[in-house]
Amino acid sequence: MEWDKDAADIFCSLLIADSTREGAKVHAETIARRAGHDRVTGEDMAKTKKAYYGRTPEAVRLAEFRKRAGAGETELRQRMEQTARNLLKRDIELFTVIACRAEPADRNFDPWELKPEVEQKLKELDVTGIITDKLTLKRPISQHHKFVVSLAGCANGCVTPETRAFGLSGVMKPLINDNECSQCYLCVDRCKQNAIILRKGRPEIDTSVCDYCGQCIKVCPKSVFEPAQAGFRVFVGGRLGRFHQPGFVLFRITDKATVMKALEAVVSLIRDEARGEEGIGDLIKRLGVAPIYERIYAPSVS
Ligand code: SF4
Numbered sequence: 609m610e611w612d613k614d615a616a617d618i619f620c621s622l623l624i625a626d627s628t629r630e631g632a633k634v635h636a637e638t639i640a641r642r643a644g645h646d647r648v649t650g651e652d653m654a655k656t657k658k659a660y661y662g663r664t665p666e667a668v669r670l671a672e673f674r675k676r677a678g679a680g681e682t683e684l685r686q687r688m689e690q691t692a693r694n695l696l697k698r699d700i701e702l703f704t705v706i707a708c709r710a711e712p713a714d715r716n717f718d719p720w721e722l723k724p725e726v727e728q729k730l731k732e733l734d735v736t737g738i739i740t741d742k743l744t745l746k747r748p749i750s751q752h753h754k755f756v757v758s759l760a761g762c763a764n765g766c767v768t769p770e771t772r773a774f775g776l777s778g779v780m781k782p783l784i785n786d787n788e789c790s791q792c793y794l795c796v797d798r799c800k801q802n803a804i805i806l807r808k809g810r811p812e813i814d815t816s817v818c819d820y821c822g823q824c825i826k827v828c829p830k831s832v833f834e835p836a837q838a839g840f841r842v843f844v845g846g847r848l849g850r851f852h853q854p855g856f857v858l859f860r861i862t863d864k865a866t867v868m869k870a871l872e873a874v875v876s877l878i879r880d881e882a883r884g885e886e887g888i889g890d891l892i893k894r895l896g897v898a899p900i901y902e903r904i905y906a907p908s909v910s
């Protein structure tokens with residue numbers, strides 16, 4: 609969206625954190641769109657400034673930022689203006705896809721290979737447009753408004769997929785074959801779930817506690833374990849912060865096509881059912897998870 613010069617000047621002089629400025633841009637453009645403007649005006653930006661300054665006067669904000677930045681006013685304002693001018697040149701997406709850096713030897717899929725595909729899917733589903741339409745604009749737009757997808761290559765989940773709107777862990781279900789076991793106990797030592805015991809010289813897996821991390825498959829020198837299935841664990845509706853909650857396990861293990869259908873189902877559920885800024889975690893609390901499965905298995909979710 610285009611910006612009038614006075615609107616851009618106000619935006620660039622706002623004393624707000626860099627991480628908040630993206631939200632302020634979306635906020636101003638949403639105010640403009642809802643007012644029927646085809647560009648952001650000074651009036652739209654003045655309303656945005658009021659929302660972002662809250663109850664803190666400019667002088668207090670300036671003192672605070674100077675203290676944090678360890679800079680004089682001129683230097684501080686120059687730095688902030690540069691960030692703001694750069695932001696005005698690009699579109700802001702209200703989603704984030706984070707990917708872990710699992711060691712290639714440990715992971716069950718490559719999160720960095722999948723990341724662009726997920727980002728493209730979120731763009732096609734117009735996640736930013738859907739969230740923007742539901743903004744109440746009663747408070748500054750922050751990271752909490754973003755639809756966050758977390759991609760963890762292995763079951764350790766360093767990027768906490770279970771605490772995000774949508775999360776994946778790479779998993780691999782083991783199967784024991786007839787290969788001879790040397791009784792080295794490497795699999796027993798490696799299994800963090802204590803799911804493996806050796807009985808009569810052969811491994812056995814307690815399937816009630818195995819979480820499909822696949823480590824026994826990777827560590828066994830005799831290839832006694834083989835992958836019965838490799839894929840993704842899918843979490844949905846997790847949340848960090850004051851009202852944190854773990855995500856629901858939508859699939860214990862599934863394939864990529866189903867993951868993409870699940871993502872589409874979750875986004876379409878938000879589009880159709882979310883009240884105001886209600887996130888997927890609250891939607892699941894209110895409606896349960898059945899509507900997600902219904903959309904995944906419906907002929908079409910669009
Ligand atoms: S897949 Fe992981 S949790 Fe399951 S038995 Fe193997 S090492 Fe243990």
Ligand code: SF4
Binds near residue numbers: 789790793831833
């Ligand atoms: S790692 Fe393989 S060879 Fe070693 S005890 Fe386990 S199953 Fe047997």
